[in-house]
Amino acid sequence: DKGLLTGKAVLVTGASSGIGAAAARVFAQEGAAVLLVARRQERLAALVDELRTEGARAEYVVADVTSREDAAMAVKSAVGTFGRLDGAFNNAGVGGDRTPLHQMDNETYDTIMDTNVRGVFNCLRAEIAAMLEHGGAIVNNSSVGGLVAIPTAAPYIASKHAVVGLTRAAADEYAQQGIRVNAVAPGTTRSEITTDWFARNPGLEDMVNSMTPQGRTAEPEEIAAAAAWLLSDRCPFLTGTVLPVDGGFV
Ligand code: NDP
Numbered sequence: 001d002k003g004l005l006t007g008k009a010v011l012v013t014g015a016s017s018g019i020g021a022a023a024a025r026v027f028a029q030e031g032a033a034v035l036l037v038a039r040r041q042e043r044l045a046a047l048v049d050e051l052r053t054e055g056a057r058a059e060y061v062v063a064d065v066t067s068r069e070d071a072a073m074a075v076k077s078a079v080g081t082f083g084r085l086d087g088a089f090n091n092a093g094v095g096g097d098r099t100p101l102h103q104m105d106n107e108t109y110d111t112i113m114d115t116n117v118r119g120v121f122n123c124l125r126a127e128i129a130a131m132l133e134h135g136g137a138i139v140n141n142s143s144v145g146g147l148v149a150i151p152t153a154a155p156y157i158a159s160k161h162a163v164v165g166l167t168r169a170a171a172d173e174y175a176q177q178g179i180r181v182n183a184v185a186p187g188t189t190r191s192e193i194t195t196d197w198f199a200r201n202p203g204l205e206d207m208v209n210s211m212t213p214q215g216r217t218a219e220p221e222e223i224a225a226a227a228a229w230l231l232s233d234r235c236p237f238l239t240g241t242v243l244p245v246d247g248g249f250v
Contacts, residue, residue, distance in 0.1 A: 003031030014092030018191030022220035065119030135178025171240030187246030213248030
């Protein structure tokens with residue numbers, strides 16, 4: 001049985017928890033060799049052990065995506081270890097405090113923009129450089145917040161709209177080199193970000209669920225499955241798109 005990603009070397013940022021950890025598992029199950037990237041070393045090491053136990057090829061690199069050097073080092077390590085880079089899921093991101101825009105502080109704004117926008121930019125730049133010779137596929141993790149507003153999260157909404165912009169720009173610029181760049185736009189998904197948001201905002205979970213036709217939050221594996229498909233060779237004419245994975249929310 002050939003997996004969706006058999007024979008491909010794929011880098012996943014933010015692989016230490018949530019959607020990124022689920023993506024590492026799903027991509028490995030689909031046959032990819034995976035390079036896991038995040039800041040929390042113990043979590044990455046534990047997940048790599050788990051994946052190897054299941055027979056996958058897996059490595060990790062501790063890196064902060066806000067650093068250009070770290071992002072470049074992670075990509076270099078993927079190419080060094082696996083011989084090439086075929087795919088990347090730029091998923092690392094932060095949610096930040098939910099606060100009305102007029103009360104939002106600069107620190108929140110800076111952290112969100114640095115991680116969610118500069119982080120994706122840093123990774124894209126290095127990944128595209130590594131794929132120029134042979135092509136590849138990249139999926140950025142935006143959000144339904146990259147397509148519509150959700151309340152009290154202005155910098156997050158801006159950052160996720162920027163991820164859509166980076167996706168379209170890169171798709172347009174590198175289509176001729178055989179590099180496809182798409183984004184997923186997850187609806188509310190079970191993870192540390194949302195567990196934290198729901199804990200601090202009573203009623204938010206029920207509100208979000210009531211606005212979602214399927215009436216529930218997503219499991220991280222459901223987002224990972226969409227990313228795996230976008231990274232695979234099953235959709236060669238798909239580039240520059242933003243795929244909502246949102247139970248009908250948008
Ligand atoms: P988690 O908090 O579980 O995961 C975030 C991941 O990003 C962690 O692995 C974290 O690892 C990593 N990360 C954060 N900052 C950095 C950094 N500077 N450098 C490297 N890695 C970093 O939340 P989710 O799984 O929910 O979030 C993953 C992505 O999904 C985010 O981009 C988020 O915006 C997006 N998303 C989530 C939704 C949801 O409802 N959960 C909905 C829509 C989009 P570490 O701390 O170890 O560095």
